[in-house]
Amino acid sequence: MIRLARRLAGTTAVCVALGAALAACGTTEAPHAGPPAPSRPSSSATPPPTLAPGPGGAAPVFMNGPRTLGKTVAFTFDADMTADQGPRAAAGEHFDNPALIATLRRLKVPATIFMTGRWADEYPDQARSLGRDPQFEVANHSYSHYAFTGDCYGLPTVSAANMKSDVERAYAALLRAGVPHPMPYFRFPGGCYDRQALRAVGPLGVTAVQWDVVSGDAFATDADAVAKQVLDGVKPGSVVVMHCTRSAAPTTEQVVRTVVPELRKQGFRFVKVSELIGETPGHR
Structure with a gap:
C-alpha cells in the first residue's frame, strides 16, 4: 500500500457550476458498506506531481496550468454514477460512453478521467482498460x-x-x-467545495482539480453550441471539464470530433492534468 503523503494548500470557499447538475436521488448520506479501505495513489517509480502543502493541511485546488509555457490544454471527463443508480443501469440506461473513448483513442488525445467508485463497480472492464492505457490517467471523483x-x-x-x-x-x-x-487527484462532485471539505480530504494528499473551461455538455442536446463554448473558452494551460456518461451528456463524442482538429489547427497540444500540474510553480 502506498500512502499519499503530501499536504496541500487551503483556499477560500467556492462552488463552481457545471452548467447543469447530474441527476441524483436517494438519501442524503452515501451508502457505506463496512470500514473503508485505505486510498492508494499511483505506485509508479516517480510519484505524480501534486501541489505544495499549505496551512492547516487542507487540499490545494488546481484550476489551470501556466499561461506562458505554450499552447497546452487538458481535456478531463467525469465518469459519474451515484450509488442508487444501479437499477437504472440494469434497466438499460448508459452511464458509460465507449464511443467517446474510442474517438479519443483514434484521435490520439490524452485525457484525465475522474471516475466515481460506483462507476468503476458498474463498468470494471472499462475502468481497467482506461487505467492500463498510457493515453489516459484515472483520478478520483468520490464514490457515489x-x-x-x-x-x-x-x-x-x-x-x-x-x-x-x-x-x-x-x-x-x-x-x-x-x-x-x-x-492523487480528486474532483469534487458538482465542483462544489468549501474549507471544511478541503480540510477533510487534505490528509489523503490529494490535489483537488477543478477547471477553467466549462464545456456545458451536461444534458446538452446541441453539440455545436457546446463545441463553440469550448473553443471560445480555451486558453494556454486550460483544463476543460466534460463528461463520459451517455445518458447525461449525449453530445460529448461529437463535440470532441469537432473541437480537437480545430484546436490542433490553432496550435494547441493535448496533455493530461498531471503534465499541467508538473509545469505549475510550487508543485512537488
Whole structure:
C-alpha cells in the first residue's frame, strides 16, 4: 500500500457550476458498506506531481496550468454514477460512453478521467482498460457522486465525518476494478467545495482539480453550441471539464470530433492534468 503523503494548500470557499447538475436521488448520506479501505495513489517509480502543502493541511485546488509555457490544454471527463443508480443501469440506461473513448483513442488525445467508485463497480472492464492505457490517467471523483457541500445542484450530500472515507472508498473501488495506479487527484462532485471539505480530504494528499473551461455538455442536446463554448473558452494551460456518461451528456463524442482538429489547427497540444500540474510553480 502506498500512502499519499503530501499536504496541500487551503483556499477560500467556492462552488463552481457545471452548467447543469447530474441527476441524483436517494438519501442524503452515501451508502457505506463496512470500514473503508485505505486510498492508494499511483505506485509508479516517480510519484505524480501534486501541489505544495499549505496551512492547516487542507487540499490545494488546481484550476489551470501556466499561461506562458505554450499552447497546452487538458481535456478531463467525469465518469459519474451515484450509488442508487444501479437499477437504472440494469434497466438499460448508459452511464458509460465507449464511443467517446474510442474517438479519443483514434484521435490520439490524452485525457484525465475522474471516475466515481460506483462507476468503476458498474463498468470494471472499462475502468481497467482506461487505467492500463498510457493515453489516459484515472483520478478520483468520490464514490457515489454525492456533494461535499450543501446546496450543490440538488445532489445528496456526504457528511463531514464521512468525506475522507468516501474518497478512500473510491480509491478502493478503482483498485478493485483493476486500475493499477489511480492518480492523487480528486474532483469534487458538482465542483462544489468549501474549507471544511478541503480540510477533510487534505490528509489523503490529494490535489483537488477543478477547471477553467466549462464545456456545458451536461444534458446538452446541441453539440455545436457546446463545441463553440469550448473553443471560445480555451486558453494556454486550460483544463476543460466534460463528461463520459451517455445518458447525461449525449453530445460529448461529437463535440470532441469537432473541437480537437480545430484546436490542433490553432496550435494547441493535448496533455493530461498531471503534465499541467508538473509545469505549475510550487508543485512537488
